[in-house]
Amino acid sequence: MLELVGDGCERGAVGATAGICRELGGEFDVLLEQGLEAVLQTCDAFGDPLSGELAALEGLVACHSYARFEIPGSQVSSGSSVGAAGYARAPVTFDERIRELEDQQGSVLEDHLLYERVIAYAPAGTSPGVNQTFRAVLDSGRVAYHKPFSGVSTVHASMFQQHPDEVPVNECAAWRLAYRLGSPFVDLVAPTVLRDIRGEAGSLSAQQVGRPNDPSPFLLAPRLAHAAAFIDSLIAQQDRHGGNTRWDDANQKLGLIDHGYTFALPGHRLNAAWFVDWRWAASAPALDQTEVDALDRLLGGGDLLGLRAFLLPVAADHLEDRAHRMLAAGEILAQGDF
Amino acid sequence: MVELEILIARDQQGDEAAWAPLARLRVDDRHVEVEGDQTVIDFRLPLVSLRTGTQVRFEDDHEEWARSLPTAFRAGDVIVRVLHDDNPIRESELRAAQVERHQVRLRERLGQHVS
Numbered sequence: 001m002l003e004l005v006g007d008g009c010e011r012g013a014v015g016a017t018a019g020i021c022r023e024l025g026g027e028f029d030v031l032l033e034q035g036l037e038a039v040l041q042t043c044d045a046f047g048d049p050l051s052g053e054l055a056a057l058e059g060l061v062a063c064h065s066y067a068r069f070e071i072p073g074s075q076v077s078s079g080s081s082v083g084a085a086g087y088a089r090a091p092v093t094f095d096e097r098i099r100e101l102e103d104q105q106g107s108v109l110e111d112h113l114l115y116e117r118v119i120a121y122a123p124a125g126t127s128p129g130v131n132q133t134f135r136a137v138l139d140s141g142r143v144a145y146h147k148p149f150s151g152v153s154t155v156h157a158s159m160f161q162q163h164p165d166e167v168p169v170n171e172c173a174a175w176r177l178a179y180r181l182g183s184p185f186v187d188l189v190a191p192t193v194l195r196d197i198r199g200e201a202g203s204l205s206a207q208q209v210g211r212p213n214d215p216s217p218f219l220l221a222p223r224l225a226h227a228a229a230f231i232d233s234l235i236a237q238q239d240r241h242g243g244n245t246r247w248d249d250a251n252q253k254l255g256l257i258d259h260g261y262t263f264a265l266p267g268h269r270l271n272a273a274w275f276v277d278w279r280w281a282a283s284a285p286a287l288d289q290t291e292v293d294a295l296d297r298l299l300g301g302g303d304l305l306g307l308r309a310f311l312l313p314v315a316a317d318h319l320e321d322r323a324h325r326m327l328a329a330g331e332i333l334a335q336g337d338f
Numbered sequence: 339m340v341e342l343e344i345l346i347a348r349d350q351q352g353d354e355a356a357w358a359p360l361a362r363l364r365v366d367d368r369h370v371e372v373e374g375d376q377t378v379i380d381f382r383l384p385l386v387s388l389r390t391g392t393q394v395r396f397e398d399d400h401e402e403w404a405r406s407l408p409t410a411f412r413a414g415d416v417i418v419r420v421l422h423d424d425n426p427i428r429e430s431e432l433r434a435a436q437v438e439r440h441q442v443r444l445r446e447r448l449g450q451h452v453s
Contacts (some may be wrong), residue, residue, distance in 0.1 A: 158391075
């Protein structure tokens with residue numbers, strides 16, 4: 001039995017639809033109990049190939065789709081994979097997810113980002129095809145970096161198979177997860193909120209002091225590099241390299257920045273996995289007790305510590321799946337295992 | 339030949355940031371030249387080429403790798419500025435999926451409180 005549900009990106013009338021799913025002669029087949037009358041729009045830059053597959057499903061009119069229909073042990077002919085979990089939930093719109101994220105924001109670590117006046121705001125250089133970033137100086141003199149939704153390059157987001165409007169949301173989600181998981185993760189990830197500056201909504205990340213591309217954490221603070229590998233594995237980081245880390249030698253502090261290309265889905269591009277690669281190469285993928293406890297907390301409340309309410313539903317499902325798989329295996333996932 | 343510099347943000351006055359050079363890189367298919375702090379450039383770093391959409395490594399194509407380096411520094415405190423490029427990627431070459439963008443409007447928060 002399969003239940004088809006939306007992922008929040010549908011247009012038109014959408015209702016949960018039950019049906020029978022089977023594999024026959026190597027082909028994926030669905031007999032629906034009732035038809036969907038929905039036009040699905042993509043939330044996945046590379047959703048086109050899948051939309052054709054969905055169009056083959058009886059009663060479903062698809063121009064694009066982000067929905068995945070997964071059946072363990074079965075292969076859809078195009079190569080997509082699925083889980084027959086049949087996630088039943090009300091459709092969530094993008095605006096509703098943004099409202100929910102805004103509602104969750106606010107803590108002693110974030111409030112300066114949310115409420116302080118911006119006294120200086122300058123573009124931080126840009127090249128064609130690269131996301132726009134602005135350097136913001138707050139009332140207290142603290143510095144933060146603003147990435148407006150409108151400045152996210154569709155070209156660059158496409159390279160990572162992410163919808164550009166999810167990039168600032170992912171930035172915030174990575175922080176919120178680290179914040180809710182507590183030490184040592186909260187100390188690694190740059191605090192990030194959604195904020196409107198000069199009429200442009202975007203993510204605003206606290207500056208992380210230190211040098212990029214510094215391998216010192218592996219030598220001087222392996223405990224931090226170990227934790228970074230865990231968080232990158234959990235959030236499905238697609239592009240962790242030395243350029244988006246900061247090492248503060250004076251304080252022996254590791255800062256992780258740039259979490260726009262995270263919460264990836266299976267099959268999405270992996271470019272670099274600095275910490276995950278290191279931890280596996282060091283034959284230390286096994287979870288420690290802090291990590292096991294963190295995963296237990298993530299899975300224990302039913303709402304993924306609040307992330308389910310504002311992540312793309314399919315991304316939340318895969319976050320949950322990764323956490324389960326990490327617990328079951330007792331180790332972090334291999335690079336690119338989203 | 340591609341020549342670029344890596345810059346770090348300095349004190350900012352108003353709406354114009356001040357930048358200080360960390361390193362300068364000049365490459366062609368046979369030569370590599372680095373001035374300044376060599377440690378900020380990691381030649382092992384894989385990059386995604388905006389021209390081809392594929393991963394490019396330094397050893398495979400020096401110039402395309404250097405041309406793609408701005409994509410790796412997205413945070414805003416450290417940036418890459420291309421000074422010269424014999425074969426720049428033109429806007430018309432950039433390929434992106436057709437996606438519908440949202441108009442995001444957030445709640446007004448200023449003045450509510452500061453911790």
